[in-house]
Amino acid sequence: MRKVNMEKNLSLWYEQPASKWEEALPVGNGRLGAMVMGGVSREVIYLNEDSIWSGKPTDRINKDARNYLDEIRKLIRQGRIPEAEKLSLMALSGTPNSERSYETAGEFILEFDGVTDYKNYKRELNLETGCALVSYEADGIKYTREFIASFPDQIMAYHLKAEVGKLNFTARLDRCHNRLDEVWAETDEIGFRVESGTGIPFAVRVKARVTDGEVFTIGEHLVVKDASEVLLLIDIRTEFYCGDYDYTCGNARAYLKNDSLNSEDKAGSVINNVDYAAKKSWSDIFADHVSEFRRGFGTLSLRLGDDIVDRQCLPTDKRLQALKNGEKDPDLFALYFQYGRYLLFSSSRGKCLPANLQGIWNNSMTPPWDSKFTININAEMNYWIAESGNLSECHMPFFYFLKRVCDNGKKTAKEMYGCRGSVAHHNSDIYADTAPQDHYIPATFWVMGEAWMATHIWEHYLYTGDRDFLRNYFEIMSECVDFFEDFLIENELGELVTSPSVSPENVYIMEDGTRGCLCEGATMDIEILMELLNGYIDACEVLGVNDKAVGKVRKILERLPEIKIGKYGQIQEWLEDYDELEPGHRHISHLYGVYPGSSISYEKTPELMDAARVTLERRLANGGGHTGWSRAWIIGLWAHFLEGEKVYENLEALLCQGTFDNLMDNHPYGAGAVFQIDGNLGASAAILEMLVQCRDGYVKLLPALPxxxxxxxxxxxxxxxxxxxxxxxxxxxxxxxxxxxxxxxxxxxxxxxxxxxxxxxxxxxxxxxxxxxxxxxxxxxxxxxx
Structure with missing residues (x-):
């Protein structure tokens, strides 16, 4: 097939600066991130580093959990759900009940002199170069700014240029008006250090290089005078990365400035990134960045429709508004798809933490849901696009993190439940915490988090065929299997079920009107176990693991409850055919087996597939899909029901009802809305499922094309x-x-x-x-x- 240029211009662009954080443009290199507002007289760039979190690691395992486990199980078996839930809140909840939260690094603020009127303004995020650009004219002078987060140099670089005139501005750093332990300003650089708070110590450093001008400091301000060109180099370093996730290695400012450490850390990366990069020209920094960016991100092209050029002449916010007004714009969906890939590539690359609820971009000290790793769908959904979307290397931070989860989960399994193996619940944080999170019955006491994460191991292998990877991560699958071999109990029918458990994050209604969450053997648990155990068996075959291990897993599979069809013709969410408190609930947990799982399909289980469709239709008829990630999941499900027009209907709803002007996911939260990255990443994955499906022995082309x-x-x-x-x-x-x-x-x-x-x-x-x-x-x- 002849290769063609499938995308004419891959960028988001606007005719005005951002008026709020949710309109800014994101850049990132995995570890470092920034949101660029693009202001003319005053520019604010919000800074992030993925290991800036509150608090220190702590043992949160409830010391009384094991002592009360049998009693809780007995109460659930007897249908005394309120009593079981009250006891679980006391005996199983983490102590303290909450993990740590992700925090902003701060703000970089620039004030430009003498700029009042301007014209020909353009703000752009170029997805072919990973660069945020601003250009405008003022007093006959054209000004340009380019901002990148360089992976090769491990810094962020901000290049400012005046074509004929001069640049005059001041710059300073801040952090939500939060107390800083030290602020420094020395000749051509500014910075600050945070050490005495409850979190991981860190420092921020900005160094300036000017052409045809001068740079100096006054107080905490960096001052640039009469420069035709300025290069600002930014780095943020925490003590989390001083060693192999050893956050206790020393002073963060020394780590940044190389005052007392060797030139390389244990991982072999340059510690003194700013001074190292300062030896290079902007053109070399930019060229190295673009080369690496294109090599990693430019692996997949998508074209939708035939009027691309005409549509791309419109600013992105106006294209989005036109879509809301009923106009068609297939190329906007292609751009949205690539933007999702861009967000994953920019927030999960190299030796970094996995993408959290906001990827890496956060402007708050107290973000929604702490911007943690929510592992009852959100963290997993972030990576559904990784393999099929040709970003397999972006999956690796997820696996690095999973190893740490597994290590901590062994202690949780033993001390909470008296089980071998490893377990994690519905949330985790920078320290890979595995104890239950929150006092929230619908989600807290769910033991499937690590198991779901572990299914990604086999999925990665299926796409890559990397036996070394499978061998390296097989232990995690094995630890999960060991846990469930011990944790599962027999129900009254002799089946093996999880207990206690929940169906995230829903509530059922019993015949007598009692509302409950805790249960035995929620349907999603069964489906995740089927995926995990079948993947484990296949992995054993690949690696030549002994038949005894395979035999015990086959016996567990044989004794899992069958997936049931309920009174409405739907997949039952629980073993009992309960009604739901929220029929339009955002979670569609019991359809995991359709997508992303593989236990339910037209090829293998057509009757269950028909019931699954009824389930989805009932959810939507009762108002489901009201969050970005939920709508993204729905799009993927419709793709597997082979319903192209339903796919488009929900894609259009996602862009029109759940997307900010910068194309970030607009997640309903209280009185307002916040950015949550899973809506973007899940929708990108679902668009691929619309075009190509590779499972159950088939590669289907255009299975659900609208x-x-x-x-x-x-x-x-x-x-x-x-x-x-x-x-x-x-x-x-x-x-x-x-x-x-x-x-x-x-x-x-x-x-x-x-x-x-x-x-x-x-x-x-x-x-x-x-x-x-x-x-x-x-x-x-x-x-x-x-």
Missing amino acids: KEFSEGSISGVCLRGGFELSMEWKDMKVTNWEITRRKSGNDHMTNDAGSKDERFSNTSNAGKGLTELTLLVNGEEQVLKL
Whole structure:
């Protein structure tokens, strides 16, 4: 297939500065992040570093948990739910009940002299270079600003230029008017240190280089006079990264300024990043950044529609408003898709923490839900796009974190439940805490968090075929299996069930009107266990693990309850056919088996698939999908129900009702709305599911294509087995396609006959490598030898 330039101009742009944080433009390199407002006379850049969190690590395991576990289980079995929940709040809740919260690093504020009137303003985020740009004219002079977060140099760089005139401004650092332990200003740099608070000590440093001008400091201000060009280099360092997640290694300012440490830390990265980068020119810093950025991010292209150029001539906020007014703009959805990939690439790269509820971007000391790692869907959803979206390396911070979760979860499993193995509940934080979070019955006492995370291990292997990775992370799967072998109990039918558990984060109503959350064997628990245990069996086959381990897991699978269909024809959310307190609840937990899981499908369980559709329709009929991440999940589900128009209907609703002008997810929260990244990332993953599905032995092309996207092309989609797909389509039919083996890069198969549905054989033999690709083309089966 002939490669084409599928995207004419991949950028968000605006004709005015941002008026609030939620309109600013994000940049990031995994560890460092910033939101650029683009103000003319006053610019505010909000700074973030992913390891700035409140508090120190602490043992939160409730000392009485194990002593009361049997009594709680007995109360649940007897249907005495309010008593079980009251006792659980006292005996199982973490002590203290809350984990740590993610915090902002602060603000970088610039005040420009003499700028009153300006014209030809443009603010842009270029997704091809990872650069936020501002340009305008004032008094006949053109000014430009470029802001990047460089991964190669591990700094953020802000380049300002006046084409004919001069730049005059002052700059300072702040942090929500919070007390700082030290502020310094020395010749060409400013900075501050925070050490005496309750969190991890850190420091922020800004260094200036000027051309044809001067730079000096007054008080805490950096002053630039009569410069034609300025380069500001920014770094933020915490003591969390001084060693292998050892936050106790020394003074943060020394770490930044290299006063007392060696030139390299234990991980081999340059500590003194600012001074190192200051030896380079802006053009070299920018070139190195763009080269790395394009190499990692520019792996996948998507075109939707045929009027791309006309639409791209409009500012992004006006395009979004036009969509709300009923106009069609397929390319805006393609841009939104790539923006989701960009957000993951910018917040989860290299040796950093995984993307949290806000990725890496946060302007608060007390963000919503503490901006933690919510592992009853949100953290996992962040990574649904990683493998198929050709960002597999972005998945690695999730796995680095999972190892730490597993280590801590062993203590939690033993001390809370008297079990072997490892367990985590519905939340975690920078310290990979695994004890229950909050006094919130609908979510707190749920033991499936680490298990869900562990299913990503097998998924990563299926896409990459990386046996070394699988061998390295197999222990986590094994620890999860050991925990459930001990934790599961027999119900009255002799089935193995979780207890206590909940169906996140819903409430049921018993026949006598009693409301409850705690239960035995919620349906989602069964589905996650099926995914985990089947993945474990397949991993054992790949790695040659002994048959005894496989045998015990098969016996657990055989004794799990069957997924049931309830009185409305729906998938039951609980083992009992309860009514829900909120029929339109944001969580659709019991449809995990449809997507992202694989236990329910038209190929394997058509009756359950029909019931799952009824479930989704009932949720939506009662107001479901009112949060960004929930709507994103719904889009993915409709894709697996093969309903293209429903996919578009919900995509359009997400952009029109749940998206800020900067295309960040607008999450309802109290009286206002906040940014939450999972809506963006989950929707990007769902768009790929609309175009390509790779599971249950099939590769399906255009399985749920809406008529609004009847023409388009895509390149670089990853398939299980180590392949990449490119294809073009017109009038709702594939016109040509190409599949390439990722490792060798030269094996490929092509088809120009208009195939619609290709079957991918041998998923059960994925560990041994694919030997053939079975295609279904116009009803005829073709087998291609690989």
